[in-house]
Amino acid sequence: MQYLTMNDGNKIPQLGYGVFQMSSADVEKHLPEAIAAGYTHIDTANAYYNEVAVGKAIKASGAKREDLFVTSKLFPQDYPYQKCKAAIDATLERLDLDYLDLLLFHQPYGEYVDGWRAMEEAVCEGKVRSIGLSNFNEHKIRQILDVATIxxxxxxxxxxxxxxxHPLKAALADEHFVWEGWYPxxxxxxxxxxxxxxKELAQKHGKSVPQIILRWHMQExxxxxxxxxxxxxxxSNADIFDFELTDDEMARINAIPQRTYYSVPEEAPAWVWGPNDYSKQA
Ligand SMILES: NC(=O)c1ccc[n+]([C@@H]2O[C@H](COP(=O)([O-])OP(=O)(O)OC[C@H]3O[C@@H](n4cnc5c(N)ncnc54)[C@H](OP(=O)(O)O)[C@@H]3O)[C@@H](O)[C@H]2O)c1
Structure with a gap:
């Protein structure tokens, strides 16, 4: 497994296993398979409603906690400072873990500036090792940077x-963030x-198209x-560390015309505010 070093000094496995849109039953079946296949990095969220199953699957896998990297994410109704502190404890309880390797604010709405202090305190208390943001645009990331001590x-x-x-990464290059890509x-x-x-690069390297795309992510x-x-x-998704795309091949992929996929709205869409009761997990 390849690791990157984050701006707080902690290491993160570059390839992981995401459990979005997986039922609890799917998680309990497939997450132990993924861990047995060598995945040590798990990406879940409060809003995936499967954290209890992730906790059970981790236990069932027999993996040592220190060998795993577990991420979860909080949703906006839990950003106000006091709520954020309670939501972090509830997240750990659902996952049945003593600490998270990474905790993110999932969506850029509500009182994220206020809540960031609770995220920092969770790091100081040893409940969370690293903290970050998901779906935030540049100006909202800078609002956090303006108040952050971590x-x-x-x-x-x-x-x-x-x-x-590339434009967002270039604008924030000085911050030395690790960039995670969802829907890779x-x-x-x-x-x-x-x-x-x-297709051409897959044939040349004797790999599949998903492997070429995942290899591009690694080299990016x-x-x-x-x-x-x-x-x-x-x-096969994990079998991408025995070949390399050349600079010319990376340039060809980076010349692919760009299009916008999910454009994160500036104001919160109605679905963000729930009802979001994460205690109700099948
Ligand atoms: N922060 C956010 O707002 C956010 C939003 C969305 C997702 N995420 C995170 O990103 C993770 C990945 O997103 P995603 O799973 O929806 O998208 P994805 O990984 O880009 O694509 C998953 C789809 O690709 C298929 N697939 C995977 N490997 C394949 C292979 N080798 N060959 C052919 N098909 C393959 C899967 O089907 P099969 O099961 O048939 O292989 C599945 O239909 C999520 O699980 C979650 O952790 C975060």
Whole structure:
């Protein structure tokens, strides 16, 4: 496994396993398979309603806690300072863990500036090792930087070769964030997966198109956690460390015309505010 070092000095595995849109039953079945296949980095969220199952699957896997890297995310109704402190404890309780490796604010709405202090205190209390943001644009990231005594270590945004986020990364290069890409394979987007350049590079390297795309992410310095419930995909998605794309091949992929996928609205859409009762998990 390859690791990146975050701006707080902690290390993060560059490839992980995401559990978005997985039922608790799916998580309990497939997460132990993923851990057995070598995945040590797990990306979940309060809003995925499967943290209890993630905790059970970790226990069932027999993996040592210190060998795993576990991320969760808080939703905006829990950002106000006091609520944020309670939500961090509730997250740990659902996961049945003593600490999180990474905790993110999931969506850029509500009292995220106020809540950041609770995130920092959780780091000082040993409840969370690293903290970061998801789906925040540049000006909202800078609002956090203006108040931070511990700055975000990670920014998680949607990212794939047709939306490489180069402008956002360049604008914030001085902050030395680790960039995480959600929907790293475009969530199965056929228009992405069928681009001729990937087919050509897959043939040349004796790899599959998803492996070429995941390898591009690795060489871009992104952290990704593709989701799959297919054990063959689990194995092949992790089999990307025995070949390298050349500079010319990376440049060809980076020349792919860009398009916007999910454009995060400036104001909160109604669905952000719930009802979000994370104690109700099947
Ligand atoms: N912060 C946020 O707002 C946010 C939003 C969305 C997602 N995320 C995170 O990002 C993670 C990844 O997103 P995602 O899972 O939805 O998108 P994804 O990883 O880009 O794509 C998953 C899809 O690709 C398929 N797939 C995976 N490996 C494959 C392979 N080797 N060959 C062919 N098909 C393959 C899967 O189907 P099979 O099961 O059939 O393999 C699944 O349909 C999530 O689990 C979550 O942790 C974060």
């Amino acid at each position: 700055k975000p270590a990670v920014i998680q945004v949607q990212m794939n070769p047709r939306w490489n986020q 394979l475009g969530h199965g987007d056929k228009a992405l997966l069928s681009l001729p350049v990937f 310095g992104n952290v990704v956690f593709p989701k799959t419930t297919n054990p063959a995909h689990m194995a």
